[in-house]
Amino acid sequence: MSNTPYASETLAETIHALRDTRQTPMFTMKRQANMFVILLMAISLLAATAMPSHAEKHNNDLAKILAGALVIGLIAKSIDDNKDRHKPKPQPEPVYEPRVPSVCAISIDSNSGDAVTMYSQKCLRREGFDYRLPNCARDVRIYGEADRVYSAQCLRDAGFRLGR
Incomplete structure (x- = not known):
């Protein structure tokens, strides 16, 4: 038996692994948003390259076009949200002393x-x-x-x- 204070070796490894994950920094919201945009772009590229060449699947093409438009809209919205965060705060009105x-x-x-x-x-x-x-x-x-x-x-x- 090992020199660990825990009941089993597996439990000791699990607790050790959990301690390591607590010390790593969490993803920030901006990083999560960037990862989400990258994921959506990858899915849209995958959908664009996997289009069938048959003309009879017109309804399927329409769904893919709508999905692509949705992805583009989400990307545009995330870019617009980033612009809003960088607006300077309004300055207080100067005090006028007559x-x-x-x-x-x-x-x-x-x-x-x-x-x-x-x-x-x-x-x-x-x-x-x-x-x-x-x-x-x-x-x-x-x-x-x-x-x-x-x-x-x-x-x-x-x-x-x-x-x-």
Whole structure:
């Protein structure tokens, strides 16, 4: 008796053979499709060369013609399916950030000596800036006229690009 832990030599060989098949990679779908197309082409070539020369077998010829057309259709479909897989995925639409008109920028010197850039709501509307503005405006008087102004940081945080 051999040194195998199994009850019989045949069982040991079977288990060994099964282990080897698990380690081999499985056929991919593309490879299976290619093998199927090759098989269909071989069958169609075999059918084309085995045509009888008798004219009385007209019905048999019609069946072979239909089978050939079916094979050609399957080949064309598999080629078309392969083309569809290679289409690029649609790209997301670019995010458009509206640009705030730079002519509306007002530079105001603060008490600490730093300049603060503000944007007047009336100027923005006059320049055709029709986007919804954020709720971070300050009520001010500019040359005696009431207006609402937005800081540059406030508009940036709301997703607007500031003009240069």
